[in-house]
Amino acid sequence: DAKTTQPTSMDCAEGRAANLPCNHSTISGNEYVYWYRQIHSQGPQYIIHGLKNNETNEMASLIITEDRKSSTLILPHATLRDTAVYYCIVSSYNTGKLIFGQGTTLQVKP
């Protein structure tokens, strides 16, 4: 079973920041938090991952709480092309195995 809880759906206005929350209260010390997204009929796209420090790349920022029980993915300026299902996954880096939950469907609106 997936170890994360995400809202089923969210809306965001184009040009605004999209903040996607994820709860992972049972995360273990060696487990990373990964974020992927899936646009309709395509394979998942890697966004970002982190262990305990906040991370930023060209796509997004990942904010992990100090107790690591939750995190937030931030898309700083959402565009219509960011409309997708976003998956938050916790996994041990050593296994590489990712178990997907139901994710959050983000709808970016003009």
Next chain:
Amino acid sequence: GAVVSQHPSRVICKSGTSVKIECRSLDFQATTMFWYRQFPKQSLMLMATSNEGSKATYEQGVEKDKFLINHASLTLSTLTVTSAHPEDSSFYICSAQSSGANSPLHFGNGTRLTVT
């Protein structure tokens, strides 16, 4: 960035025939590849873990004799759906992990299988 290629992107086959799906890592060597299946409006379900040079490890409930996995090289894994039935119609997606430190999984663009 790391690229994973899947072929074919779509395939239609008759019931009872077998279909082979290829997954290639184009610019890195993948010691481990994973196969997923996704039904409409559902999330991805992990089917099996494919390790180069050894037998695949299947998730509970996945029939290993029906879904044959071969990972003969560091850049290629294949999934063969044997004796396909209409209920095998699904979106099959592979992913690959390089052996580099701290590298995430990268996914192919999936194969839409329709069994008639």
